[in-house]
Amino acid sequence: MSRTLQVDPNRSGAYPNLREAVGDAAAGSTIVVASGSYNETVDVSGLDLTIAAAEGDEDVIIDGEDSYDPAIVCRRGELVLRGLTVRSDASDALRVTDTRLTVTKCDFSSKYASAVRLGDRSEVSLDGSTISDSQQGLIIEDTSGTIENLTIKNCADDAIVIRLGADPVLRNVAIDGSGHRGIYIYQSAKPSIEGCEVANTREEGILVAQGGAPKLNRCHVHDIQASGISFAAGTGGDVRSCNVERTAQPAIDIADGAEVTVHEGNSKSAGVGSVEVAKGDPAKVEQLLAELEQMVGLDGVKAEVKSIIDEIQVNEWRRSAGLNVDGMSNHLIFAGAPGTGKTTVGRIYGQLLAALGVLPGGPLREVSRRDLVGQYIGHTAEKTAAVFDEAKGGVVFLDEAYTLTRQAGSGGGDFGQEAVDMIVKLMEDMRKDIAVIAAGYTNEMREFLDANPGLASRFVKTIEFENYSAEDLTLIITRMINSGDYKVGDGAEACLLRHFQTIPRDENFGNARDARKLFEKLRKVQSQRLRTLTDKPTMDQLLTITLADVEVATGITGSAPASPSMSEAPTPPAASSDGIDSATRRWL
Secondary structure, three states, X not given: OOOEEEEOOOOOOOEOOHHHHHHHOOOOEEEEEOOEEEOOOEEOOOOEEEXXXXXXXXXXXXXXXXXXXXXXXXXXXXXXXEOOEEEEOOOOOEEEEOOEEEEEOOEEEEOOOEEEEEEXXXXXXXXXXXXXXXXXXXEEEOOEEEEEOOEEEEEOOOOEEEEOOOOOEEEOOEEEEEOOOOEEEOOOOOOEEEOOEEXXXXXXXXXXXXXXXXXXXXXXXXXXXXXXXEEOOOOEEEEXXXXXXXXXXXXXXXXXXXXXXXXXXXXXXXXXXXXXXXXXXXXXXXXXXXXXXXXXXXXXXXXXXXXXXXXXXXXXXXXXXXXXXXXXXXXXXXXXXXXXXXXXXXXXXXXXXXXXXXXXXXXXXXXXXXXXXXOOOOHHHHHHHHHHHHOOOOEEEEOXXXXXXXXXXXXXXXXXXXXXXXXXHHXXXXXXXXXXXXXXXXXXXXXXXXXXXXXXXXXXXXXXXXXXXXXXXXXXXXXXXXXXXXXXXXXXXXXXXXXXXXXXXXXXXXXXXXXXXXXXXXXXXXXXXXXXXXXXOOHHXXXXXXXXXXXXXXXXXXXXOOOOOOOOOOOXXXXXXXXXXXXXXXXX
């Protein structure tokens, strides 16, 4: 069980210093440190330990002063540091070997040594920290992991040294001011350096030697007194879309015998922030796609949604690689008859966008005309904006969207057109925070898109929802029956199929809604039949929806040969709200 130890020299019962707390710490302990300056060195070797500033406290300083021991050292351990300032004069501020290290929002400095030294098969995750006023900034030896959002300023020697086969990822690292090189890569190191900035160095901005082979992507190297990027003989590497300016010539110096590929690309925006981290939850994406696949029918819809998701995923990969990506709208039109699962697909689509990292994640807000259109001038814009705010991070599902424009054109002070105009504005203003799905009958949705010149261009695609087949509807209702602790009696399934084959596919056809209504009717018919029995029904009688029940409920007598049995079809997992109704949704 993890244990929390308090360090606060001014608090009774707390540890007066870090060294005593570390001496009592067990594996998995967290040491919470109050504000103050702690002039000591700390050895946490062999421990699994977190050292963090107390919540809300700033200026937690661990100062090794002129000791020849590092301010914090860890060998063969697991160490987490959060919110600390770590200093030393004569030795490294932080030194780890063969350690799993996580650092968040810390500041490091060492007057006559390295601010941070990582070595001997360590694994590191360092984020949102600074290194300043040090002899050397960051030494990385035989280490892997990710170092991002790091600022390094005013190093007397090299700002970053990467050697001994180290292969970390450096992302969004900014170096400003170095007495020698900005980044020195040698001894077969193979780092990936993405979206970094190197400025104001007396020697090369990035120097590669002795078998080093880095990948440089969208880096900005400028105001360098030597070449911006230099590769010595016997090195390799890949330089993609980097902006090198205001340096000595040649700006990129590649010696004979170096195997380096330079890709020109678009380098204008290179530098910190130009490379985005790949986002999302791949496992969640696969789970949601499986849920979509389990829906009855809708083969064309599934293919369209999957193609959109494929494009979004590839765009995210391209963006994280620093490649150009055209802007893509996430807004869709769902066209088709009611009861075809449009709201369920909309919910899954919104969750897929969140799982891919395209949207922050939020609710599906299903709205109709009455939720958007107000009673007086200005009221409609206010109501519409409120709906979008409530759905921020998720999906606004506009059911029967065409009613906004159909009544708007009839005069009489209707404000539907005002709602449409506001929707167009919000779709653009909140394009990174929301997806809009407008749903309705196919022909009427064409009229809706003509209501505003910018409306059609906001939607990336129209997806057609076809009517369910008789076989689909039979499968839907048998799933309802099975999950409701009922079963289909002999001959009943064939009769259900025949019923759905004879329903007119006119404007009143409700697809899965009709299946839901029929299920409710079947339960009533069965109840009426069982009430007439002289004895209490058996378990089998309570479970069974008989052929006679189906004939009474549908008016169908006799039946065509049944298709292969669907009564044993597996029940799909429950999902959230559906535009059909919450009960019917589970069977689609």
